Amino acid sequence: MSENPAQNPRPAQLDDRSPWVVDTRELGRRAGLSRELSRSAPVPTALGVPGVLEIPAGAPVELDLLLESVVEGVLVSGTATATATGECSRCLDPLTEEVEVELTELFAYPGSVTEETTDEDEIPRLVDDRIDLEPTVRDAVVLALPLAPLCREDCPGLCVECGVKWADLEPGHGHEKIDPRWAALVERFDENAGDKPAHGSGEQA
Numbered sequence: 488m489s490e491n492p493a494q495n496p497r498p499a500q501l502d503d504r505s506p507w508v509v510d511t512r513e514l515g516r517r518a519g520l521s522r523e524l525s526r527s528a529p530v531p532t533a534l535g536v537p538g539v540l541e542i543p544a545g546a547p548v549e550l551d552l553l554l555e556s557v558v559e560g561v562l563v564s565g566t567a568t569a570t571a572t573g574e575c576s577r578c579l580d581p582l583t584e585e586v587e588v589e590l591t592e593l594f595a596y597p598g599s600v601t602e603e604t605t606d607e608d609e610i611p612r613l614v615d616d617r618i619d620l621e622p623t624v625r626d627a628v629v630l631a632l633p634l635a636p637l638c639r640e641d642c643p644g645l646c647v648e649c650g651v652k653w654a655d656l657e658p659g660h661g662h663e664k665i666d667p668r669w670a671a672l673v674e675r676f677d678e679n680a681g682d683k684p685a686h687g688s689g690e691q692a
């Protein structure tokens with residue numbers, strides 16, 4: 488009985504020209520063999536949140552990885568490093584931040600128990616003895632980007648009254664505040680002072 492192609496879809500072929508695609512044929516599916524991989528690969532689309540912190544499209548990601556052949560597939564471990572740009576969430580100054588993530592991912596061999604018992608969105612697959620590192624690195628980097636980046640841990644931010652950075656203000660900087668219960672009374676006194684005639688300007692009886 489022939490297999491139903493709808494139940495066993497063949498993954499799309501990977502492009503060998505992509506720096507994210509790695510050929511693992513030299514490992515020969517022999518458990519215990521390994522190889523090191525160091526290369527730079529540009530991100531195809533921007534990663535992160537625009538205006539907050541992001542790695543722009545085309546920016547390089549430095550990969551320093553170890554590929555190991557295991558019984559169920561190829562285990563990839565190592566680091567991915569990239570530079571993100573954005574602005575401090577407190578003082579709004581531009582900032583640059585290096586992002587380094589640790590990677591550990593198993594790429595399952597076709598026909599392995601792992602492939603047969605997991606979904607592709609759980610465990611990635613090898614396609615023609617090749618692996619695509621981009622989705623794994625992308626997901627890890629996005630999760631590592633801080634939601635509220637800071638130019639420094641103790642950034643004091645901005646004065647809520649005038650919007651100037653606290654780091655640029657003189658010590659003791661502050662703004663006089665009037666209790667709102669007295670504000671209307673102070674305003675009335677100011678109006679009365681403006682309407683009061685100058686001393687000695689009135690007519691004599």
